[in-house]
Amino acid sequence: MSSSGLYGSELGGGNTRRAATAELIGTFLLVFTGTAVAVSAATGRTIAGQPSNSLAVALAFGLVLVALVSALGHVSGAHLNPAVTVALALTRKFPWRTVPAYVVAQLVGAVLASLLVWAVFGDQARSTASLGATTPANGAAAWQVLLVEVAITFLLMFVIISVATDDRVAPAAVGPAVGFALAAAVLIGGPVSGGAVNPARALGPMLVSGSLDAWWAYLVGPLVGAALAALVYDRFLAQASAPEPEPESATPAVDPQWGPTEKVTQE
Numbered sequence: 001m002s003s004s005g006l007y008g009s010e011l012g013g014g015n016t017r018r019a020a021t022a023e024l025i026g027t028f029l030l031v032f033t034g035t036a037v038a039v040s041a042a043t044g045r046t047i048a049g050q051p052s053n054s055l056a057v058a059l060a061f062g063l064v065l066v067a068l069v070s071a072l073g074h075v076s077g078a079h080l081n082p083a084v085t086v087a088l089a090l091t092r093k094f095p096w097r098t099v100p101a102y103v104v105a106q107l108v109g110a111v112l113a114s115l116l117v118w119a120v121f122g123d124q125a126r127s128t129a130s131l132g133a134t135t136p137a138n139g140a141a142a143w144q145v146l147l148v149e150v151a152i153t154f155l156l157m158f159v160i161i162s163v164a165t166d167d168r169v170a171p172a173a174v175g176p177a178v179g180f181a182l183a184a185a186v187l188i189g190g191p192v193s194g195g196a197v198n199p200a201r202a203l204g205p206m207l208v209s210g211s212l213d214a215w216w217a218y219l220v221g222p223l224v225g226a227a228l229a230a231l232v233y234d235r236f237l238a239q240a241s242a243p244e245p246e247p248e249s250a251t252p253a254v255d256p257q258w259g260p261t262e263k264v265t266q267e
Contacts, residue, residue: 016098016101017101018075018076019075019076019077019098019101019102020076020098020101020102020104020105021105022072022075022076022078023072023076023079023080023102023105023106023109024105024106024108024109024112025072025109026068026071026072026076026078026080026109027080027081027105027106027107027109027110027113027200027201028109028110028112028113029064029068029113030061030064030065030068030080030109030113030201031109031110031113031114031200031201031204031205032113032116032117033060033061033064034057034060034061034064034132034186034201035113035114035117035131035132035133035201035205036060036117036120036121036132037052037056037057037060037132038057038060038129038132039117039121039125039129039131039132040052040121041053041054041056041057042128042129042132043121043124043125043128043129045121054187054190055187057186057190058183058184058186058187058190058195059183061182061183061186062179062180062181062182062183062184062186063179063183064179065080065175065178065179065182066175066176066178066179067175068080069174069175069178069179070175073164073174073175076102077094077164079102079106080106080198080200081106081197081198081199081200081201081222081226082102082103082106082107082198082199082200082222082223083153083157083197083198083199083222083223083225083226083227084156084157084160084226085099085102085103085106086099086103086223086226086227087157087161087223087226087227087229087230087231088161088230090227090230090231091161091230091231091234093161093165093230093234103200106200107199107200107203107204109200109204110200110201110203110204110205111204111207111208113204114131114132114204114205114207114208114209115208117131117132117205118131118208126208126209130205130206130209130211131205131208131209132205133194133202133205133206133209133211134193134194134195134196134201134202134205134206134218135194135211135213135214136192136193136194136213136214136217137191137192137193137194140192140193142214142216142217143217144192144193145192145193145214145217145218145221146214146217146220146221147221148188148189148192148193148221149189149193149196149197149217149218149220149221149222149225150221150222150224150225150228151188151189151225152185152186152188152189152195152197152225153185153197153198153221153222153224153225153226153229154225154226154228154229155181155184155185155188155225155229156178156181156182156185156197156225156226156229157225157226157229157230158181158229158232158233159177159178159181160178160181161229161230161233161234162233162237163177163178164178165238166238182197185197193217193218193221196218196221196222197222198222199218199219199222199223202215202218202219202222203215203218203219206218
């Protein structure tokens with residue numbers, strides 16, 4: 001028996017293997033795209049003109065997520081993020097029995113993406129740019145990394161659960177909304193934590209590069225932020241709607257010469 005998941009995907013037991021494969025491929029493409037641009041920026045590689053910058057990294061992650069939501073949303077729900085998967089399970093929008101398959105697939109996809117970045121860009125990508133791994137900025141404490149990861153993942157998850165699980169949202173708005181939210185999250189978190197928003201995106205490059213600074217904050221922060229966003233929307237906002245305007249009160253007919261036609265009694 002199947003039920004509906006994100007973006008119209010089916011959650012039936014027979015679909016788990018295919019859906020997990022879609023999650024592996026999607027997470028692979030998400031992490032490869034974003035970290036490849038990050039490595040290019042860090043190592044000064046160019047396409048034409050100046051090297052990529054931090055804006056290009058945020059746009060790369062956001063734009064590819066728009067594409068992947070459209071390509072895989074109807075297959076697996078396009079979670080591509082363990083924090084999203086766990087948050088949806090907490091709000092009963094995803095079966096707990098399928099969470100391990102999704103999370104493992106997402107982590108494997110991220111590790112494979114990092115290995116490909118290493119192969120494509122060479123040892124300098126690993127030694128100089130840590131394969132695009134997110135690391136605390138100079139002077140940033142682990143608690144600051146944790147705090148910003150909670151906040152930016154709340155932003156991303158809040159948009160995901162509102163546009164992807166509510167039938168009142170126009171389908172055409174879903175992909176751009178989620179992609180823009182990811183780009184904004186990376187831009188906000190970049191100066192402090194690198195803007196992971198995703199344990200798989202953080203841990204994949206970390207494991208392959210050996211750069212494990214504050215790894216726990218990149219795991220706990222997104223999980224907490226996503227869970228809070230999902231619970232807030234599910235418990236408080238999902239059934240809400242904008243207040244309807246008050247009906248217009250009947251107004252007395254007005255004679256253009258003498259004013260209101262209703263008689264006014266004097267006491």
